[in-house]
Amino acid sequence: MAYQLKEEMSKPERFSSGHRMCAGCGAPLAVRAVLRALEPEDKAAIVSATGCLQASTFPYPYTAWEDSFLHSAFENAGASIGGVETAYRALKKRGKVKGNYKCIAFGGDGGTYDIGFQSLSGALERGHDFVYVCYDNEAYMNTGIQRSSSTSRFADTSTSPAGKVVPGKLQNKKNLTDVVIAHNIPYVAQTTFMGNFRDLHQKARKAVYTPGPAFMNILAPCPRGWRYETQDLMKICKLAADTCFWPMFEVEEGKWRLTYEPKKKLAIEEYLKPQGRFKHMFKPENQWMIEAFQTEVDRKWQDILTRCQ
């Protein structure tokens, strides 16, 4: 059935308003868009790693989650959802649960690329039937914008500050999506918020309804950490895709497919410019940083194009 934003928006919300996430934050958009991919009659059991999302959506005694929800710690969303999913199979087998449940885990880049990486890898390898959604905002935002392995090179964060000698983060962003693909799981997708959310929605549907492990890496900007105007969230996401900084693609049973190709590939400055964390790169003496950044983007983009042929 063709995607109709209006129809999708008329479904009952499974992630309610009134949560305490910042205006202009990508994480709640990611959650709402992924949960919208669920058939209304299907139930969900949701796990979240510790982070902004968990702390701001479930401050006792309030919750924004319309489905059953568990938070236990920062580094274990993979193992936790694996436990939930195994319990589901056990209880279903014994006739104690009748309905259909979908198991979904959410984590930021801290809980996914870094501290929760082992737990995620273990759960993917064991083949639990679940979706892991990483809302990647490229730093440990909940603790105050510290660098993560997902932080882009040169970004100014509170533990990779741009100083007189060190020009922000020294290392390139870890390519977690590639690492997840190497687990040979049935479905992996990379996406962000674009236009009418068709791309995200279609990927979320596949992720939720493909048996076995599925992984979605969603670029989800953070206005505090990236230092952009809150109303510019969608603009930044589009620039991330149009500069090919964040390629939109999926890997289904090992088959790579590009899901968005910009009509005109924009220069990386377009994406970097509106973000305060990259401000120092625009000093005349730091032109080399922009060039180095562009080189890395081009390298990754070429790699994706080759694989998607």
Place this chain on the structure above:
Amino acid sequence: MGKRDRLSGNEAIALAMKGMNLDVVAAFPITPSTEIPQYFSQYVANGETDTLFIPVESEHSAMSACIGAQAAGARASTATSSCGLALMYEMLHVGASLRLPMTMACVTRALTGPINIHNDHGDAMGARDTGWIQLYAENAQEAYDNYIMAVKIAEDKQVLTPVMACQDGFITSHAVENIELLSDEEIGKFVGLYEPAEYLLNEEEKVAMGPYDAPAYLMEHKRQQAEGMMQALPVIEKVAAEFAALSGRHYGLIEEYQTEDAERILVVLGSTAGTAKQVIKNLRAKGEKVGLVKIRSYRPFPAAAVAKAIKKAKAVAVMDKAEGMSGIGGPLFGDICVAMNGLGGPRLIDYMYGLGGRDVRPEHIEAVYRDLAAAMAGKADEEQLIKKAGPYYRYLALREE
């Protein structure tokens, strides 16, 4: 009625696991508890149980998966030792505070470092403040029995607190003993089915677990959790009575052995109780008034029962198999001092012993009773001992050359 067999403590635990109507077992191998998931995965592979086994990639994930499974509405259990238990440390707190009545077979072993695979209580003592109930076993039979009872204690509506059934690594986990087993049907009937009030997969009512708890709420939640621990004392006794009716084997919060008229008493946890009982028989035969208190329930700590058992003695040796590094004795000693707070009572001396699998022989226990005799008499050799070993915090069988 029970079936007699010759088994190691680990195999006995795995057999109990098979009968406990568990939905999920998640475990990662670590010496000396490794055999438990090994035996259990064999039962799964042979279709002898329909419990689902998750071969996780670490103990942190073992406890996380158990928490996820139990929160979802399943009955979950795990087994571990030493560094594995330490790796779970964070999650032990989380699981207990979520009031998830999980169980764990804890096969105690020294905690690294230096690395050592043999028995002491350094691992379990590190988990004593995590909010888990801890039962300690003298032998394989008691390890098996405690693990079965753990399910009923944990799931009691007044308790809702996870339970760690501890046994001594190698000493009881690997030594083969005569043991009386219950059938899977008997165990299944005894523990019943898990009927949680709130769980993730409850189709009638959704639930959110693990909130951010602001200063306005956390203290009340901790108090409620502590209440569950306190309520566990009578429940442990109640479950033991029900278990006695099924098995004929009786257990209390503590076990008193020849304490009635004892002037000198040893307080121990775990397998050393067996060695001490033999020593007591020998010394009693010579007319010495010696006795033993074995702590079965260490968390919650049965302070009143312990105080009643030792307060008429003249001198008491508290045997600590974990160096708490407090500089003033081991963890059990601290608990005994709290139990005796304001009651007067006997002279208390702490003995650090058996660390890293250091052999605990009858002559060592005899030496402790001799020290207690000296302490009672206030002889010159007691003064010598105090000079050499300190007034209340001593090491047993320590090489000092």
